[in-house]
Amino acid sequence: MSRPMPERLAVFDLFAGLDAAAMDDIAAAAVERRLDAGEMFFLQSERAERFFVLVDGRVRLTQVTPDGQQVVVRFIMPGEGFGLVAVLAGNVYPLSAEAMDPAVGYGWDGPTFKTLMARHPELATRSLSLVAQRVHEFQARNRELSTERVERRIARTLLRLTNQSGTRQSDGVRIDLPLTRQDVAEMTGTTVYTVSRVLAGWHEAGIIDAGRKRIVIRQPHSLVAIAEDLPPAR
Amino acid sequence: MSRPMPERLAVFDLFAGLDAAAMDDIAAAAVERRLDAGEMFFLQSERAERFFVLVDGRVRLTQVTPDGQQVVVRFIMPGEGFGLVAVLAGNVYPLSAEAMDPAVGYGWDGPTFKTLMARHPELATRSLSLVAQRVHEFQARNRELSTERVERRIARTLLRLTNQSGTRQSDGVRIDLPLTRQDVAEMTGTTVYTVSRVLAGWHEAGIIDAGRKRIVIRQPHSLVAIAEDLPPAR
DNA sequence: CTGCCAACTTGCGATAGCGCAACGTCGCCC
DNA sequence: GGGCGACGTTGCGCTATCGCAAGTTGGCAG
Numbered sequence: 001m002s003r004p005m006p007e008r009l010a011v012f013d014l015f016a017g018l019d020a021a022a023m024d025d026i027a028a029a030a031v032e033r034r035l036d037a038g039e040m041f042f043l044q045s046e047r048a049e050r051f052f053v054l055v056d057g058r059v060r061l062t063q064v065t066p067d068g069q070q071v072v073v074r075f076i077m078p079g080e081g082f083g084l085v086a087v088l089a090g091n092v093y094p095l096s097a098e099a100m101d102p103a104v105g106y107g108w109d110g111p112t113f114k115t116l117m118a119r120h121p122e123l124a125t126r127s128l129s130l131v132a133q134r135v136h137e138f139q140a141r142n143r144e145l146s147t148e149r150v151e152r153r154i155a156r157t158l159l160r161l162t163n164q165s166g167t168r169q170s171d172g173v174r175i176d177l178p179l180t181r182q183d184v185a186e187m188t189g190t191t192v193y194t195v196s197r198v199l200a201g202w203h204e205a206g207i208i209d210a211g212r213k214r215i216v217i218r219q220p221h222s223l224v225a226i227a228e229d230l231p232p233a234r
Numbered sequence: 235m236s237r238p239m240p241e242r243l244a245v246f247d248l249f250a251g252l253d254a255a256a257m258d259d260i261a262a263a264a265v266e267r268r269l270d271a272g273e274m275f276f277l278q279s280e281r282a283e284r285f286f287v288l289v290d291g292r293v294r295l296t297q298v299t300p301d302g303q304q305v306v307v308r309f310i311m312p313g314e315g316f317g318l319v320a321v322l323a324g325n326v327y328p329l330s331a332e333a334m335d336p337a338v339g340y341g342w343d344g345p346t347f348k349t350l351m352a353r354h355p356e357l358a359t360r361s362l363s364l365v366a367q368r369v370h371e372f373q374a375r376n377r378e379l380s381t382e383r384v385e386r387r388i389a390r391t392l393l394r395l396t397n398q399s400g401t402r403q404s405d406g407v408r409i410d411l412p413l414t415r416q417d418v419a420e421m422t423g424t425t426v427y428t429v430s431r432v433l434a435g436w437h438e439a440g441i442i443d444a445g446r447k448r449i450v451i452r453q454p455h456s457l458v459a460i461a462e463d464l465p466p467a468r
Numbered sequence: 469c470t471g472c473c474a475a476c477t478t479g480c481g482a483t484a485g486c487g488c489a490a491c492g493t494c495g496c497c498c
Numbered sequence: 499g500g501g502c503g504a505c506g507t508t509g510c511g512c513t514a515t516c517g518c519a520a521g522t523t524g525g526c527a528g
Contacts (some may be wrong), residue, residue, distance in 0.1 A: 063373070067463065069381045073373070089366035094373060114359065124358040125348065131365045132323035138372035139297070139307065139328060145379035146423025147303045150515070181476065189380025194515060196477055212475060212524060229301065384485070415506065428485060430507055446494060446505060470528090477522070484515085492507070498500095 041097035051083035057103025275331035285317035291337025
Protein backbone atom coordinates (compact mmCIF):
# COMPACT_ATOMS: atom_id res chain seq x y z
CA MET A 1 0.00 0.00 0.00
CA SER A 2 1.82 3.05 -1.24
CA ARG A 3 2.18 6.17 0.82
CA PRO A 4 -0.02 9.06 -0.38
CA MET A 5 1.67 12.21 -1.60
CA PRO A 6 1.03 15.17 0.71
CA GLU A 7 1.01 17.48 -2.31
CA ARG A 8 -1.84 15.58 -3.85
CA LEU A 9 -3.86 15.81 -0.66
CA ALA A 10 -3.36 19.52 -0.22
CA VAL A 11 -5.78 20.37 -3.01
CA PHE A 12 -8.74 18.85 -1.21
CA ASP A 13 -11.39 20.93 0.49
CA LEU A 14 -10.88 19.15 3.72
CA PHE A 15 -7.25 20.17 3.94
CA ALA A 16 -7.46 23.70 2.59
CA GLY A 17 -5.32 26.14 4.51
CA LEU A 18 -3.16 23.58 6.28
CA ASP A 19 0.60 24.04 6.19
CA ALA A 20 3.10 21.57 4.76
CA ALA A 21 4.09 20.11 8.11
CA ALA A 22 0.48 19.38 8.98
CA MET A 23 -0.08 17.84 5.55
CA ASP A 24 2.88 15.51 6.03
CA ASP A 25 1.51 14.44 9.36
CA ILE A 26 -1.95 13.83 7.95
CA ALA A 27 -0.73 12.07 4.84
CA ALA A 28 1.46 9.77 6.91
CA ALA A 29 -1.64 8.51 8.69
CA ALA A 30 -3.60 7.81 5.50
CA VAL A 31 -4.23 4.43 3.99
CA GLU A 32 -4.62 4.13 0.26
CA ARG A 33 -7.35 1.98 -1.19
CA ARG A 34 -7.72 1.02 -4.87
CA LEU A 35 -10.99 -0.42 -6.15
CA ASP A 36 -12.23 -1.75 -9.45
CA ALA A 37 -15.49 -0.62 -10.95
CA GLY A 38 -18.39 -2.05 -9.00
CA GLU A 39 -16.46 -2.69 -5.79
CA MET A 40 -17.54 -1.04 -2.57
CA PHE A 41 -15.59 1.28 -0.28
CA PHE A 42 -18.09 0.40 2.41
CA LEU A 43 -21.59 -0.95 2.88
CA GLN A 44 -24.62 0.60 4.51
CA SER A 45 -25.02 -0.45 8.17
CA GLU A 46 -21.45 -1.62 8.61
CA ARG A 47 -19.67 -0.03 11.56
CA ALA A 48 -18.19 3.25 10.33
CA GLU A 49 -14.48 2.59 10.73
CA ARG A 50 -12.97 4.78 8.11
CA PHE A 51 -13.78 7.69 5.86
CA PHE A 52 -12.22 8.47 2.51
CA VAL A 53 -11.17 11.26 0.26
CA LEU A 54 -11.49 10.35 -3.39
CA VAL A 55 -8.36 10.82 -5.46
CA ASP A 56 -9.42 9.26 -8.69
CA GLY A 57 -12.52 7.76 -10.22
CA ARG A 58 -16.14 8.33 -9.31
CA VAL A 59 -18.23 7.01 -6.44
CA ARG A 60 -21.95 6.58 -6.08
CA LEU A 61 -23.50 6.89 -2.62
CA THR A 62 -26.76 5.00 -2.23
CA GLN A 63 -29.10 4.26 0.58
CA VAL A 64 -31.59 1.42 0.77
CA THR A 65 -34.82 1.93 2.69
CA PRO A 66 -35.98 -0.73 5.17
CA ASP A 67 -38.48 -1.96 2.60
CA GLY A 68 -35.93 -2.30 -0.15
CA GLN A 69 -36.30 0.86 -2.18
CA GLN A 70 -33.07 2.43 -3.27
CA VAL A 71 -32.17 6.11 -3.16
CA VAL A 72 -29.14 7.75 -4.74
CA VAL A 73 -27.82 10.19 -2.17
CA ARG A 74 -25.07 11.79 -4.27
CA PHE A 75 -22.07 11.25 -6.47
CA ILE A 76 -18.52 11.85 -5.32
CA MET A 77 -15.90 13.30 -7.63
CA PRO A 78 -12.13 13.42 -7.05
CA GLY A 79 -11.25 15.81 -4.21
CA GLU A 80 -14.43 15.17 -2.29
CA GLY A 81 -14.73 13.16 0.90
CA PHE A 82 -17.30 10.59 1.94
CA GLY A 83 -18.14 8.74 5.10
CA LEU A 84 -16.81 11.54 7.30
CA VAL A 85 -20.10 12.22 9.02
CA ALA A 86 -20.66 8.61 10.00
CA VAL A 87 -17.13 8.20 11.32
CA LEU A 88 -17.28 11.39 13.36
CA ALA A 89 -20.65 10.48 14.78
CA GLY A 90 -19.19 7.10 15.70
CA ASN A 91 -22.05 5.38 13.98
CA VAL A 92 -22.83 2.89 11.35
CA TYR A 93 -22.53 3.95 7.69
CA PRO A 94 -25.95 5.25 6.66
CA LEU A 95 -25.25 4.47 3.01
CA SER A 96 -23.11 2.40 0.68
CA ALA A 97 -20.22 3.75 -1.41
CA GLU A 98 -19.64 2.07 -4.75
CA ALA A 99 -16.82 2.74 -7.18
CA MET A 100 -18.33 3.50 -10.58
CA ASP A 101 -14.98 3.05 -12.29
CA PRO A 102 -11.53 2.04 -11.08
CA ALA A 103 -11.14 4.37 -8.10
CA VAL A 104 -8.48 5.44 -5.64
CA GLY A 105 -9.21 6.83 -2.20
CA TYR A 106 -7.23 7.73 0.89
CA GLY A 107 -8.76 6.72 4.17
CA TRP A 108 -8.44 7.59 7.85
CA ASP A 109 -10.06 5.84 10.78
CA GLY A 110 -11.92 7.69 13.52
CA PRO A 111 -9.42 7.59 16.40
CA THR A 112 -6.57 8.52 14.07
CA PHE A 113 -8.51 11.43 12.67
CA LYS A 114 -9.47 12.67 16.12
CA THR A 115 -5.83 12.65 17.13
CA LEU A 116 -5.00 14.59 13.99
CA MET A 117 -7.71 17.13 14.78
CA ALA A 118 -6.36 17.64 18.27
CA ARG A 119 -2.88 18.26 16.83
CA HIS A 120 -4.15 20.52 14.06
CA PRO A 121 -7.14 22.59 15.19
CA GLU A 122 -7.52 23.93 11.65
CA LEU A 123 -8.53 20.47 10.61
CA ALA A 124 -11.41 20.42 13.09
CA THR A 125 -12.61 23.76 11.82
CA ARG A 126 -12.45 22.62 8.20
CA SER A 127 -14.28 19.41 9.03
CA LEU A 128 -16.98 21.38 10.76
CA SER A 129 -17.61 23.66 7.86
CA LEU A 130 -17.64 20.78 5.40
CA VAL A 131 -20.18 18.91 7.49
CA ALA A 132 -22.14 22.13 7.95
CA GLN A 133 -22.24 22.46 4.19
CA ARG A 134 -23.70 18.98 3.93
CA VAL A 135 -26.42 20.02 6.32
CA HIS A 136 -27.25 22.92 4.05
CA GLU A 137 -27.40 20.75 0.98
CA PHE A 138 -29.71 18.25 2.59
CA GLN A 139 -31.88 20.98 3.96
CA ALA A 140 -32.22 22.50 0.52
CA ARG A 141 -33.07 19.14 -0.95
CA ASN A 142 -35.68 18.61 1.72
CA ARG A 143 -37.33 21.85 0.88
CA GLU A 144 -37.34 20.96 -2.78
CA LEU A 145 -38.82 17.56 -2.17
CA SER A 146 -41.60 18.95 -0.06
CA THR A 147 -42.57 21.97 -2.10
CA GLU A 148 -41.67 21.37 -5.73
CA ARG A 149 -43.05 19.42 -8.65
CA VAL A 150 -41.14 16.63 -10.26
CA GLU A 151 -40.17 18.54 -13.39
CA ARG A 152 -38.59 21.29 -11.36
CA ARG A 153 -36.72 18.87 -9.16
CA ILE A 154 -35.29 17.08 -12.15
CA ALA A 155 -34.21 20.38 -13.69
CA ARG A 156 -32.47 21.38 -10.49
CA THR A 157 -30.78 18.03 -10.18
CA LEU A 158 -29.42 18.15 -13.71
CA LEU A 159 -28.09 21.66 -13.11
CA ARG A 160 -26.45 20.56 -9.89
CA LEU A 161 -24.82 17.61 -11.64
CA THR A 162 -23.67 19.95 -14.36
CA ASN A 163 -21.88 22.10 -11.82
CA GLN A 164 -20.37 19.11 -10.15
CA SER A 165 -19.12 17.31 -13.21
CA GLY A 166 -20.03 19.09 -16.40
CA THR A 167 -17.77 19.34 -19.44
CA ARG A 168 -18.36 22.07 -21.97
CA GLN A 169 -18.54 20.74 -25.51
CA SER A 170 -19.55 22.19 -28.85
CA ASP A 171 -23.25 21.53 -28.51
CA GLY A 172 -23.68 22.24 -24.81
CA VAL A 173 -22.56 20.92 -21.46
CA ARG A 174 -22.21 17.23 -20.94
CA ILE A 175 -22.74 15.53 -17.59
CA ASP A 176 -19.74 13.28 -17.03
CA LEU A 177 -21.54 10.54 -15.21
CA PRO A 178 -23.07 7.37 -16.64
CA LEU A 179 -26.50 8.45 -15.43
CA THR A 180 -29.37 6.01 -15.79
CA ARG A 181 -32.97 7.25 -15.86
CA GLN A 182 -33.23 5.11 -12.77
CA ASP A 183 -30.41 7.08 -11.12
CA VAL A 184 -32.11 10.37 -11.84
CA ALA A 185 -35.38 8.98 -10.53
CA GLU A 186 -33.72 7.91 -7.31
CA MET A 187 -32.10 11.29 -6.87
CA THR A 188 -35.32 13.22 -7.40
CA GLY A 189 -37.77 11.01 -5.61
CA THR A 190 -39.76 9.91 -8.63
CA THR A 191 -39.97 6.97 -11.03
CA VAL A 192 -38.11 5.89 -14.14
CA TYR A 193 -41.26 6.40 -16.19
CA THR A 194 -41.70 9.98 -15.20
CA VAL A 195 -38.04 10.81 -15.72
CA SER A 196 -38.15 9.26 -19.15
CA ARG A 197 -41.21 11.28 -20.10
CA VAL A 198 -39.81 14.55 -18.78
CA LEU A 199 -36.48 14.10 -20.52
CA ALA A 200 -38.27 13.14 -23.72
CA GLY A 201 -40.20 16.39 -23.51
CA TRP A 202 -37.08 18.45 -23.03
CA HIS A 203 -35.37 16.62 -25.84
CA GLU A 204 -38.34 17.43 -28.04
CA ALA A 205 -37.99 21.09 -27.06
CA GLY A 206 -34.29 21.06 -27.88
CA ILE A 207 -33.29 21.82 -24.31
CA ILE A 208 -31.27 18.67 -23.82
CA ASP A 209 -29.84 15.82 -25.78
CA ALA A 210 -30.32 12.51 -24.05
CA GLY A 211 -29.24 9.01 -24.82
CA ARG A 212 -28.23 5.91 -22.96
CA LYS A 213 -26.54 6.94 -19.74
CA ARG A 214 -25.75 10.24 -21.39
CA ILE A 215 -27.25 13.68 -20.92
CA VAL A 216 -26.09 16.86 -22.64
CA ILE A 217 -27.60 20.19 -21.70
CA ARG A 218 -28.00 22.27 -24.84
CA GLN A 219 -29.86 25.22 -23.36
CA PRO A 220 -28.86 25.66 -19.74
CA HIS A 221 -30.88 28.87 -19.48
CA SER A 222 -34.08 27.03 -20.35
CA LEU A 223 -33.36 24.51 -17.67
CA VAL A 224 -32.73 27.30 -15.19
CA ALA A 225 -36.03 28.84 -16.22
CA ILE A 226 -37.78 25.58 -15.40
CA ALA A 227 -35.88 25.15 -12.14
CA GLU A 228 -36.75 28.66 -11.03
CA ASP A 229 -40.22 28.54 -12.49
CA LEU A 230 -39.66 31.66 -14.54
CA PRO A 231 -41.86 32.71 -17.42
CA PRO A 232 -40.88 30.33 -20.28
CA ALA A 233 -38.01 32.59 -21.40
CA ARG A 234 -38.09 33.58 -25.04
CA MET B 235 -27.94 40.98 30.76
CA SER B 236 -27.40 38.42 33.50
CA ARG B 237 -24.55 35.97 33.49
CA PRO B 238 -25.63 32.37 32.70
CA MET B 239 -25.09 29.72 35.34
CA PRO B 240 -22.47 27.18 34.29
CA GLU B 241 -24.41 24.45 36.11
CA ARG B 242 -27.42 25.08 33.93
CA LEU B 243 -25.36 24.83 30.79
CA ALA B 244 -23.70 21.59 31.73
CA VAL B 245 -26.82 19.56 31.06
CA PHE B 246 -26.85 20.41 27.36
CA ASP B 247 -25.81 17.98 24.67
CA LEU B 248 -23.32 20.39 23.31
CA PHE B 249 -21.40 20.56 26.56
CA ALA B 250 -21.63 16.95 27.67
CA GLY B 251 -18.40 15.68 29.14
CA LEU B 252 -16.76 19.04 29.71
CA ASP B 253 -15.21 19.72 33.11
CA ALA B 254 -16.21 22.52 35.45
CA ALA B 255 -13.35 24.81 34.51
CA ALA B 256 -14.22 24.56 30.84
CA MET B 257 -17.87 25.21 31.61
CA ASP B 258 -16.99 28.36 33.54
CA ASP B 259 -14.93 29.56 30.63
CA ILE B 260 -17.70 28.84 28.15
CA ALA B 261 -20.47 30.29 30.30
CA ALA B 262 -18.48 33.48 30.81
CA ALA B 263 -18.52 34.06 27.07
CA ALA B 264 -22.26 33.54 26.69
CA VAL B 265 -24.81 36.25 26.21
CA GLU B 266 -28.30 35.72 27.53
CA ARG B 267 -31.27 36.65 25.41
CA ARG B 268 -34.89 36.77 26.58
CA LEU B 269 -37.72 36.91 24.07
CA ASP B 270 -41.48 37.17 24.23
CA ALA B 271 -43.73 34.85 22.32
CA GLY B 272 -43.62 35.69 18.64
CA GLU B 273 -40.25 37.44 18.72
CA MET B 274 -37.38 36.16 16.62
CA PHE B 275 -33.94 35.00 17.69
CA PHE B 276 -32.84 35.56 14.14
CA LEU B 277 -34.22 35.86 10.63
CA GLN B 278 -33.54 33.80 7.54
CA SER B 279 -30.83 35.35 5.32
CA GLU B 280 -29.37 37.59 8.00
CA ARG B 281 -25.63 37.17 8.49
CA ALA B 282 -25.15 34.32 10.95
CA GLU B 283 -23.54 36.12 13.88
CA ARG B 284 -24.57 34.05 16.80
CA PHE B 285 -25.98 30.65 17.67
CA PHE B 286 -28.05 29.78 20.70
CA VAL B 287 -28.77 27.08 23.17
CA LEU B 288 -32.33 27.18 24.39
CA VAL B 289 -32.76 27.29 28.15
CA ASP B 290 -36.45 27.84 28.45
CA GLY B 291 -39.46 28.03 26.16
CA ARG B 292 -39.91 26.57 22.71
CA VAL B 293 -38.63 27.71 19.33
CA ARG B 294 -39.93 27.04 15.85
CA LEU B 295 -37.43 26.92 12.98
CA THR B 296 -38.94 27.79 9.61
CA GLN B 297 -37.65 28.30 6.14
CA VAL B 298 -39.31 30.26 3.37
CA THR B 299 -38.79 29.18 -0.22
CA PRO B 300 -37.89 31.78 -2.86
CA ASP B 301 -41.48 31.73 -4.06
CA GLY B 302 -42.95 32.30 -0.65
CA GLN B 303 -43.91 28.84 0.54
CA GLN B 304 -43.10 28.12 4.14
CA VAL B 305 -41.56 24.95 5.55
CA VAL B 306 -41.24 24.04 9.22
CA VAL B 307 -37.77 22.62 9.65
CA ARG B 308 -38.03 21.58 13.28
CA PHE B 309 -38.92 22.57 16.80
CA ILE B 310 -36.35 23.29 19.47
CA MET B 311 -36.89 22.29 23.08
CA PRO B 312 -34.87 23.42 26.10
CA GLY B 313 -31.35 21.99 26.03
CA GLU B 314 -31.12 21.98 22.25
CA GLY B 315 -29.07 24.35 20.16
CA PHE B 316 -29.93 26.17 16.95
CA GLY B 317 -28.05 28.25 14.43
CA LEU B 318 -24.81 26.41 15.10
CA VAL B 319 -24.40 25.10 11.59
CA ALA B 320 -24.84 28.51 9.98
CA VAL B 321 -22.42 30.18 12.37
CA LEU B 322 -19.77 27.52 11.89
CA ALA B 323 -20.13 27.63 8.15
CA GLY B 324 -19.77 31.41 8.37
CA ASN B 325 -22.87 31.84 6.32
CA VAL B 326 -26.22 33.44 6.39
CA TYR B 327 -28.94 31.87 8.53
CA PRO B 328 -30.81 29.43 6.27
CA LEU B 329 -33.94 29.71 8.41
CA SER B 330 -35.74 31.86 10.95
CA ALA B 331 -36.03 31.08 14.67
CA GLU B 332 -39.19 32.21 16.39
CA ALA B 333 -39.99 31.99 20.08
CA MET B 334 -43.31 30.20 20.47
CA ASP B 335 -43.61 31.31 24.08
CA PRO B 336 -41.50 33.50 26.32
CA ALA B 337 -38.07 32.00 25.74
CA VAL B 338 -34.55 32.25 27.12
CA GLY B 339 -31.45 31.37 25.17
CA TYR B 340 -27.72 31.69 25.65
CA GLY B 341 -25.77 32.77 22.62
CA TRP B 342 -22.18 32.72 21.37
CA ASP B 343 -20.81 34.41 18.29
CA GLY B 344 -18.61 32.62 15.77
CA PRO B 345 -15.14 33.99 16.62
CA THR B 346 -15.77 33.55 20.32
CA PHE B 347 -16.90 29.98 19.84
CA LYS B 348 -13.92 29.18 17.65
CA THR B 349 -11.61 30.47 20.36
CA LEU B 350 -13.43 28.32 22.86
CA MET B 351 -13.06 25.27 20.64
CA ALA B 352 -9.35 25.86 20.31
CA ARG B 353 -9.06 26.06 24.11
CA HIS B 354 -11.29 23.05 24.70
CA PRO B 355 -10.87 20.42 21.96
CA GLU B 356 -13.69 18.38 23.50
CA LEU B 357 -16.02 21.13 22.43
CA ALA B 358 -15.02 20.77 18.81
CA THR B 359 -15.61 17.03 18.95
CA ARG B 360 -19.03 17.48 20.54
CA SER B 361 -19.98 20.10 17.97
CA LEU B 362 -18.97 17.77 15.20
CA SER B 363 -21.05 14.91 16.41
CA LEU B 364 -24.06 17.13 16.97
CA VAL B 365 -23.81 18.51 13.47
CA ALA B 366 -23.23 15.02 12.14
CA GLN B 367 -26.43 13.98 13.84
CA ARG B 368 -28.29 16.73 12.05
CA VAL B 369 -26.98 15.40 8.78
CA HIS B 370 -28.42 12.01 9.64
CA GLU B 371 -31.79 13.44 10.52
CA PHE B 372 -32.05 15.39 7.31
CA GLN B 373 -30.89 12.43 5.28
CA ALA B 374 -33.57 10.28 6.86
CA ARG B 375 -36.18 12.91 6.18
CA ASN B 376 -35.05 13.12 2.58
CA ARG B 377 -35.46 9.43 2.14
CA GLU B 378 -38.92 9.59 3.65
CA LEU B 379 -39.98 12.44 1.45
CA SER B 380 -38.85 10.70 -1.68
CA THR B 381 -40.12 7.22 -1.01
CA GLU B 382 -43.08 7.39 1.33
CA ARG B 383 -46.75 8.27 1.12
CA VAL B 384 -48.20 11.18 2.99
CA GLU B 385 -49.95 9.10 5.62
CA ARG B 386 -46.78 7.36 6.57
CA ARG B 387 -44.83 10.58 6.75
CA ILE B 388 -47.40 12.13 9.04
CA ALA B 389 -47.33 9.08 11.29
CA ARG B 390 -43.55 9.22 11.51
CA THR B 391 -43.60 12.93 12.22
CA LEU B 392 -46.08 12.55 15.06
CA LEU B 393 -44.00 9.78 16.56
CA ARG B 394 -40.88 11.88 16.31
CA LEU B 395 -42.61 14.81 17.99
CA THR B 396 -43.83 12.45 20.67
CA ASN B 397 -40.27 11.45 21.44
CA GLN B 398 -39.10 15.00 21.42
CA SER B 399 -41.79 16.49 23.60
CA GLY B 400 -44.39 13.95 24.62
CA THR B 401 -46.05 13.84 28.03
CA ARG B 402 -47.67 10.64 29.18
CA GLN B 403 -51.20 11.19 30.42
CA SER B 404 -54.09 8.92 31.37
CA ASP B 405 -55.47 8.51 27.86
CA GLY B 406 -52.23 8.40 25.92
CA VAL B 407 -49.25 10.57 25.09
CA ARG B 408 -49.75 14.25 24.49
CA ILE B 409 -47.56 16.28 22.15
CA ASP B 410 -46.53 19.38 24.09
CA LEU B 411 -46.48 21.75 21.18
CA PRO B 412 -49.25 24.02 19.94
CA LEU B 413 -49.28 22.22 16.59
CA THR B 414 -51.45 23.59 13.82
CA ARG B 415 -52.57 21.38 10.96
CA GLN B 416 -50.62 23.86 8.91
CA ASP B 417 -47.49 23.13 10.96
CA VAL B 418 -47.84 19.42 10.42
CA ALA B 419 -48.40 19.99 6.72
CA GLU B 420 -45.25 22.07 6.48
CA MET B 421 -43.24 19.45 8.31
CA THR B 422 -44.42 16.61 6.12
CA GLY B 423 -44.50 18.29 2.75
CA THR B 424 -48.22 18.17 2.22
CA THR B 425 -51.26 20.43 2.61
CA VAL B 426 -53.55 21.43 5.45
CA TYR B 427 -56.42 19.64 3.77
CA THR B 428 -54.68 16.34 3.59
CA VAL B 429 -53.43 16.56 7.16
CA SER B 430 -56.92 17.35 8.35
CA ARG B 431 -58.36 14.39 6.50
CA VAL B 432 -55.70 11.97 7.71
CA LEU B 433 -56.01 13.06 11.33
CA ALA B 434 -59.79 12.86 11.08
CA GLY B 435 -59.43 9.28 9.87
CA TRP B 436 -57.16 8.35 12.74
CA HIS B 437 -59.45 10.06 15.19
CA GLU B 438 -62.31 8.02 13.78
CA ALA B 439 -60.26 4.88 14.29
CA GLY B 440 -59.49 5.85 17.89
CA ILE B 441 -55.77 6.06 17.25
CA ILE B 442 -55.45 9.69 18.19
CA ASP B 443 -57.42 12.43 19.83
CA ALA B 444 -57.07 15.71 18.01
CA GLY B 445 -58.33 19.19 18.69
CA ARG B 446 -57.20 22.74 18.17
CA LYS B 447 -53.44 22.82 18.33
CA ARG B 448 -53.62 19.65 20.36
CA ILE B 449 -52.79 16.07 19.45
CA VAL B 450 -52.87 13.12 21.82
CA ILE B 451 -51.69 9.73 20.69
CA ARG B 452 -53.98 7.10 22.17
CA GLN B 453 -52.58 4.04 20.41
CA PRO B 454 -48.91 4.56 19.69
CA HIS B 455 -48.55 1.01 18.39
CA SER B 456 -51.14 1.64 15.67
CA LEU B 457 -49.23 4.72 14.61
CA VAL B 458 -46.02 2.73 14.52
CA ALA B 459 -47.77 0.13 12.40
CA ILE B 460 -48.72 2.84 9.92
CA ALA B 461 -45.26 4.39 9.99
CA GLU B 462 -43.61 1.03 9.34
CA ASP B 463 -46.30 -0.11 6.97
CA LEU B 464 -46.97 -3.25 8.94
CA PRO B 465 -50.06 -5.39 8.50
CA PRO B 466 -52.87 -3.36 10.17
CA ALA B 467 -52.10 -4.84 13.60
CA ARG B 468 -55.08 -6.38 15.33
C1' DC C 469 -21.52 -9.83 -37.45
C1' DT C 470 -24.99 -11.27 -34.57
C1' DG C 471 -27.50 -11.94 -30.64
C1' DC C 472 -28.64 -10.60 -26.23
C1' DC C 473 -29.61 -7.73 -22.39
C1' DA C 474 -29.92 -3.65 -20.01
C1' DA C 475 -31.63 0.68 -20.78
C1' DC C 476 -35.12 3.27 -22.44
C1' DT C 477 -39.86 4.51 -24.22
C1' DT C 478 -44.86 4.94 -24.39
C1' DG C 479 -49.84 3.96 -24.10
C1' DC C 480 -53.09 3.60 -20.75
C1' DG C 481 -55.85 3.08 -16.70
C1' DA C 482 -55.70 4.01 -11.72
C1' DT C 483 -55.27 7.05 -7.77
C1' DA C 484 -53.19 9.84 -4.27
C1' DG C 485 -53.13 14.14 -3.17
C1' DC C 486 -54.16 18.96 -4.37
C1' DG C 487 -56.65 23.07 -3.53
C1' DC C 488 -60.80 25.96 -4.06
C1' DA C 489 -64.90 27.16 -1.76
C1' DA C 490 -67.89 27.12 1.67
C1' DC C 491 -68.95 26.09 5.93
C1' DG C 492 -68.34 24.73 11.20
C1' DT C 493 -66.23 25.92 15.78
C1' DC C 494 -63.32 27.15 19.37
C1' DG C 495 -61.50 30.47 22.41
C1' DC C 496 -60.03 34.78 23.43
C1' DC C 497 -60.58 39.74 23.91
C1' DC C 498 -63.24 43.75 24.76
C1' DG D 499 -71.09 37.13 27.24
C1' DG D 500 -70.95 38.31 22.57
C1' DG D 501 -68.55 38.53 18.46
C1' DC D 502 -64.58 38.03 15.68
C1' DG D 503 -60.75 35.83 13.79
C1' DA D 504 -57.93 31.95 13.48
C1' DC D 505 -58.26 27.27 13.05
C1' DG D 506 -60.32 23.23 11.37
C1' DT D 507 -63.40 20.32 8.27
C1' DT D 508 -65.41 18.50 4.10
C1' DG D 509 -67.43 18.06 -0.60
C1' DC D 510 -65.90 18.04 -5.06
C1' DG D 511 -63.54 18.25 -9.38
C1' DC D 512 -58.93 18.05 -11.19
C1' DT D 513 -54.39 16.59 -12.53
C1' DA D 514 -49.76 15.20 -11.69
C1' DT D 515 -47.73 11.21 -11.11
C1' DC D 516 -47.65 6.41 -10.71
C1' DG D 517 -46.72 1.89 -12.45
C1' DC D 518 -47.93 -2.12 -15.36
C1' DA D 519 -47.37 -4.06 -19.77
C1' DA D 520 -45.54 -4.25 -23.94
C1' DG D 521 -42.83 -2.77 -26.75
C1' DT D 522 -38.01 -0.49 -29.08
C1' DT D 523 -33.13 0.44 -29.20
C1' DG D 524 -28.30 0.67 -28.54
C1' DG D 525 -24.00 -1.28 -27.75
C1' DC D 526 -21.11 -4.76 -26.22
C1' DA D 527 -19.56 -9.79 -25.78
C1' DG D 528 -18.29 -13.51 -28.26
